[in-house]
Amino acid sequence: MLAGQRVEVETPHPRAATKRLAERLDGRLLESVEAVGKHLLLRFEGGLVLRSHLRMNGRWRVERRGTQRRGKPWLVLRGAEHEAVLWNGPVLELARDGGRLAHLGPDILATPPELETMIARLRAASQTREVGDALLDQRLVAGIGNMWKAEALWHARVSPWRPLRDVSDDELRTVLETSARLMRGRLDGARPLHRVYRRVGRSCHRCGAVIRSYPQGENARTAYWCPGCQKGGREPSA
């Protein structure tokens, strides 16, 4: 609906604002909009491609220009008559045409997910990297959200703090399979039952230890884990 128009670009959400998309895209011609699997590719003049992955909660809405709304969407693309609004879009990346998408890992929501390719990518990464951090790297595996990562690691009894070199292929496979299954169940409408995510200070359903959380990785995403049944790695001191 907006393709072929010059668009005004705003990023009201603070986490989106840090990506400096508005500065780079505002006023550019939006040449085309293309869906590839769960990815939406917006091509702008000058060879810039904005990629969004909706994960579980992301939504694009097209509304009349100037529609009043509450809350802070990630992105607003405003054309002459309509505006496209992205809510909850944790994956939002700007790349040069022909650039990053080729390096994107296999999609966790593909049916079936390419588990062996994901494991190969995880093995090609630095093996000192902590598994909880690596699972969020879109170049290795695309589309696992922080909550699903935490839950899948708990189910597999793998601590997010273990370096990849200490995690077996079987363990990685279990974590990836579980993520896919949990996320797929959510898509099918099953209500998610959290075991560790946002359960800090409460007891683990499996072993009774107290659930912890701590920021992890370059982007300081919060890791949630049970120190009783997800042992190993350089766990931060309590």
Ligand SMILES: [Zn+2]
């Ligand atoms: Zn436990």
